[in-house]
Amino acid sequence: MTMYVWDYLREYEAERTDLLDAVDSVFRSGRLVLGASVRGFEDEFAAYHGIPHCVGVDNGTNAVKLGLQSLGVGPGDEVITVSNTAAPTVLAIDSVGATPVFVDVREDDFLMDTSQVADALTDRTRCLLPVHLYGQCVEMEPLAELAAVRGLPVLEDCAQAHGARRHGRLAGTFGQAAAFSFYPTKVLGAYGDAGAVLTSNDEVAGGLRRLRYYGMEETYYVVETPGHNSRLDEVQAEILRRKLARLDGYIDARRAVARRYEDGLAGTDLILPRTAAGNDHVYYVYVVRHPRRDDILELLAERGISLNVSYRWPVHTMSGFAHLGLGSGSLPVTERLADSIFSLPMYPSLTPDAQDRVIGELRDVLAKL
Known part of the structure; x- marks a missing residue:
C-alpha cells in the first residue's frame, strides 16, 4: 500500500x-x-x-x-x-x-x-x-x-x-x-x-x-x-x-512524530530540520535535505512511499513571474535548497508502525546510494 x-x-x-x-x-x-x-x-x-x-x-x-x-x-x-x-x-x-x-532565506532553517x-x-x-x-x-x-x-x-x-x-x-x-x-x-x-x-x-x-x-x-x-x-x-x-479545541493536541502529536524521525534517522547523512533559537516548531511539514534528493524520491516511490517537495520550484523561477526579471542565481540560497529538500510523512495520526516503515526504507535507500 x-x-x-x-x-x-x-x-x-x-x-x-x-x-x-x-x-x-x-x-x-x-x-x-x-x-x-x-x-x-x-x-x-x-x-x-x-x-x-x-x-x-x-x-x-x-x-x-x-x-x-x-x-x-x-x-x-x-x-x-x-x-x-x-x-x-x-x-x-x-x-x-x-x-x-x-x-533570500537562511540555509539552516x-x-x-x-x-x-x-x-x-x-x-x-x-x-x-x-x-x-x-x-x-x-x-x-x-x-x-x-x-x-x-x-x-x-x-x-x-x-x-x-x-x-x-x-x-x-x-x-x-x-x-x-x-x-x-x-x-x-x-x-x-x-x-x-x-x-x-x-x-x-x-x-x-x-x-x-x-x-x-x-x-x-x-x-x-x-x-x-x-x-x-x-x-x-x-x-x-x-x-x-x-x-484539539489544536494543541494535534501539535503535540506532530512533535512526537518529529522526535521519532530525529531518533530514527540519527547517524544518516540526511540534514534534518533545525528549530531556530527562540522558536517552538509545530511541524506542519517535516523537511529534510540531501544532495541526491531525486534519486531518493524515485527509489522510495518504487517501495510504495510517495513523498513531495515543498518547494521544488521557487516562485521567482516560474514562467508566470518571468516579468520580474529574476534569473537563475538571483536568490542563491533559495535555489540551492530547492534542489535538495523533500518532505517526509507528517500528520498527527501517523502511527509509529507506519513511521517506522518510512524510516526503515529511507535508511536502506540511503545506505545503498
Missing part, C-alpha cells in the same frame, strides 16, 4: 461523530451563510491568539489578498517577501496589483533572512510579508523594528504555522494583520477550503469584513467600497470550531 506525506482518514474515523454532528448542527440551524458558526469560530480563534478581531474568509490565498487590501496595498506598491513559499502568497500580492520583491530586508526597501515599499514556513516563525524582532522605523505594516503569512510560537508569542500576533489558511493539510485544517485574517486594528477589521462581503457592511444592497465574495462557509467554520 502506497504511503503519502499526508492522510486524514485515520483521524477522521477517530473524530467522525463530532464532525458529522458539526455538519448536522449547521444544517439544523436555519442559517447557512455568515451565521453563528462563523461568528463563534472567529471569536474563539481570536481568543486563542489574544487578538481582538478574526475575520473568516473563504481560503488562505484570499486571506493574504484581503489582508493586503485592508492595509492599503494596491497597484504600484511593492511588498517584500520570499520566493521559498507556496505560490499563493505571491499570487495574492500580484492580484492586488502590487509587485513582489524577494529576499529556510526562513526569511531578515538581514536582507533593509536593502530591499524602496520608496514604493508598502508592506512586509514574512512567511512563517514549515511550522516555525520568522525572526520577527528585527523585522518589526525596521517596520516601525519606516512606518510600514507587517502582514504575517501564517498558513503553515498555526500554534507556532516565538519566545512564547504566537505566530499571527506580531504584525498589523495575519493571514491563515485552513486547507485540510494544515495544522488546523478544515474539510475543504477556508481561511481567516487576524488583526488588533478596529479599522482594518472593519475593512476586512466589508471586503469579504462584496464591499457591504450591514445592508445587503449597499456597496460601500468594491469588495469580493470571500465568506467563510458555515460548515467549515463549525468543523474548525470543533478542531480548534
Whole structure:
C-alpha cells in the first residue's frame, strides 16, 4: 500500500461523530451563510491568539489578498517577501496589483533572512510579508523594528504555522494583520477550503469584513467600497470550531512524530530540520535535505512511499513571474535548497508502525546510494 506525506482518514474515523454532528448542527440551524458558526469560530480563534478581531474568509490565498487590501496595498506598491513559499502568497500580492520583491532565506532553517530586508526597501515599499514556513516563525524582532522605523505594516503569512510560537508569542500576533489558511493539510485544517485574517486594528477589521462581503457592511444592497465574495462557509467554520479545541493536541502529536524521525534517522547523512533559537516548531511539514534528493524520491516511490517537495520550484523561477526579471542565481540560497529538500510523512495520526516503515526504507535507500 502506497504511503503519502499526508492522510486524514485515520483521524477522521477517530473524530467522525463530532464532525458529522458539526455538519448536522449547521444544517439544523436555519442559517447557512455568515451565521453563528462563523461568528463563534472567529471569536474563539481570536481568543486563542489574544487578538481582538478574526475575520473568516473563504481560503488562505484570499486571506493574504484581503489582508493586503485592508492595509492599503494596491497597484504600484511593492511588498517584500520570499520566493521559498507556496505560490499563493505571491499570487495574492500580484492580484492586488502590487509587485513582489524577494529576499533570500537562511540555509539552516529556510526562513526569511531578515538581514536582507533593509536593502530591499524602496520608496514604493508598502508592506512586509514574512512567511512563517514549515511550522516555525520568522525572526520577527528585527523585522518589526525596521517596520516601525519606516512606518510600514507587517502582514504575517501564517498558513503553515498555526500554534507556532516565538519566545512564547504566537505566530499571527506580531504584525498589523495575519493571514491563515485552513486547507485540510494544515495544522488546523478544515474539510475543504477556508481561511481567516487576524488583526488588533478596529479599522482594518472593519475593512476586512466589508471586503469579504462584496464591499457591504450591514445592508445587503449597499456597496460601500468594491469588495469580493470571500465568506467563510458555515460548515467549515463549525468543523474548525470543533478542531480548534484539539489544536494543541494535534501539535503535540506532530512533535512526537518529529522526535521519532530525529531518533530514527540519527547517524544518516540526511540534514534534518533545525528549530531556530527562540522558536517552538509545530511541524506542519517535516523537511529534510540531501544532495541526491531525486534519486531518493524515485527509489522510495518504487517501495510504495510517495513523498513531495515543498518547494521544488521557487516562485521567482516560474514562467508566470518571468516579468520580474529574476534569473537563475538571483536568490542563491533559495535555489540551492530547492534542489535538495523533500518532505517526509507528517500528520498527527501517523502511527509509529507506519513511521517506522518510512524510516526503515529511507535508511536502506540511503545506505545503498
